[in-house]
Amino acid sequence: MIQMAIMGYGTIGSGVYHVVRTNREILAKNIGEELHVKYVLDIREFPGDPVEEVLVHDVNDILNDPEVSIVVETMGGVGVAYTFVKQVLEAGKSVATSNKELVAAKGAELMALAKSKQVNFLFEASVGGGIPIIRPLQTCLTGDDIEEVTGILNGTTNYILTRMNRDGSSFEAALKEAQDNGFTEKKPDADVEGWDACRKVAILTSLVLGELVDYEDIYTEGITKITTEDFAYANRLGWAIKLLGTSKKVDGKIYAMVCPALVKPEHPLYGVNDVFNGIMVHGNMVDDVMFYGRGAGSVPTASAVVGDVVEIAKNPGKVLYEGWTAKKHELSDIASSRKQFLVRVKEENADTAAAVFAGARRIDAGVEGETAFLTQELSEAEYEAAAAQVPGILHRIRVQA
Ligand code: HSE
Numbered sequence: 001m002i003q004m005a006i007m008g009y010g011t012i013g014s015g016v017y018h019v020v021r022t023n024r025e026i027l028a029k030n031i032g033e034e035l036h037v038k039y040v041l042d043i044r045e046f047p048g049d050p051v052e053e054v055l056v057h058d059v060n061d062i063l064n065d066p067e068v069s070i071v072v073e074t075m076g077g078v079g080v081a082y083t084f085v086k087q088v089l090e091a092g093k094s095v096a097t098s099n100k101e102l103v104a105a106k107g108a109e110l111m112a113l114a115k116s117k118q119v120n121f122l123f124e125a126s127v128g129g130g131i132p133i134i135r136p137l138q139t140c141l142t143g144d145d146i147e148e149v150t151g152i153l154n155g156t157t158n159y160i161l162t163r164m165n166r167d168g169s170s171f172e173a174a175l176k177e178a179q180d181n182g183f184t185e186k187k188p189d190a191d192v193e194g195w196d197a198c199r200k201v202a203i204l205t206s207l208v209l210g211e212l213v214d215y216e217d218i219y220t221e222g223i224t225k226i227t228t229e230d231f232a233y234a235n236r237l238g239w240a241i242k243l244l245g246t247s248k249k250v251d252g253k254i255y256a257m258v259c260p261a262l263v264k265p266e267h268p269l270y271g272v273n274d275v276f277n278g279i280m281v282h283g284n285m286v287d288d289v290m291f292y293g294r295g296a297g298s299v300p301t302a303s304a305v306v307g308d309v310v311e312i313a314k315n316p317g318k319v320l321y322e323g324w325t326a327k328k329h330e331l332s333d334i335a336s337s338r339k340q341f342l343v344r345v346k347e348e349n350a351d352t353a354a355a356v357f358a359g360a361r362r363i364d365a366g367v368e369g370e371t372a373f374l375t376q377e378l379s380e381a382e383y384e385a386a387a388a389q390v391p392g393i394l395h396r397i398r399v400q401a
Contacts (some may be wrong), residue, residue, distance in 0.1 A: 005039040008075030015302030034253035096308035098125035111323035122308035130300030133295035144283030151279035153298030156191035183296040194222035201245040236365040253332040340399040349392030
């Protein structure tokens with residue numbers, strides 16, 4: 001029998017407990033022996049919940065039990081979770097985590113520690129919720145030079161944008177629904193300001209490069225400035241507005257960013273709605289590959305964690321993946337990255353905008369007192385220089401090629 005423990009009985013941790021109990025037989029078949037949750041660690045009590053039977057409040061119960069070989073970390077954050085994960089790895093036990101903050105900030109160190117102890121630190125659930133993306137990048141796609149990873153990487157914001165556009169919900173009402181569904185971070189600023197997607201871009205890019213990409217180096221813009229007027233123009237064009245996370249190799253240099261973007265119907269991410277995430281990977285041989293599924297939520301995310309547990313259980317004593325080193329990869333300045341922009345301006349400034357954004361196409365969406373221009377392809381620096389000459393710019397959104 002494989003004995004495991006879960007640290008953190010919140011949205012994901014309780015999902016892991018549920019998955020292990022519900023799929024007991026299939027897991028036993030897939031591993032070749034039974035998988036049992038011996039401990040669940042949390043500071044809280046859960047009266048009436050079956051977890052009470054295995055609930056503990058002291059991490060030492062897990063650390064000091066030689067029977068426990070796999071520990072799931074679903075606490076979140078890089079404070080106590082970081083300390084406990086290090087202790088677990090030091091104790092020679094493998095870890096499976098859904099904690100993207102931890103993986104983005106401390107992944108290189110924890111992978112090296114795991115390797116030195118001949119155990120594993122796996123994190124499939126840290127990106128894309130239930131979508132398999134970490135393992136495919138480390139196995140199936142390793143014959144390729146990965147030239148681009150672009151995705152809708154945050155379920156909360158995709159849910160909000162879908163509800164605002166399709167159902168006319170307000171930003172606040174849609175966010176509340178996302179919270180009620182267990183999609184959001186503890187502080188939903190991390191979702192709506194794009195920081196969660198930023199960490200996921202850092203993880204994916206680090207994985208592709210085999211070197212650390214510091215999430216703090218990634219240009220990040222969230223969805224808080226997106227309004228119903230922006231959707232009016234998107235709808236007029238027949239395009240969608242999505243929060244995209246991208247890293248792309250151009251002339252050997254890596255550009256990474258997170259920002260809302262207008263997505264055309266022919267793009268594979270156009271139809272990814274609600275809490276779903278989509279991740280498009282472009283390899284130099286395979287061309288485009290698309291991964292799609294539930295990007296947040298208790299049980300889908302737990303499914304990815306349990307998949308890691310199964311893989312660890314099936315490979316005792318084997319270090320499964322290299323991950324990335326602590327050597328920092330310097331990203332290119334996005335100032336030279338090129339895109340079209342949709343620029344909304346006050347009606348009285350339309351002539352100036354038309355003159356400055358030479359060759360731009362005017363788009364009218366029936367919004368009173370303003371109009372918009374779809375520019376030619378510009379670098380970020382060229383856009384900024386042009387925008388500085390146009391008074392009355394209300395908003396600008398990049399267009400995904
Ligand atoms: N808050 C995250 C999201 C959870 O909405 O995508 C999954 O990482």
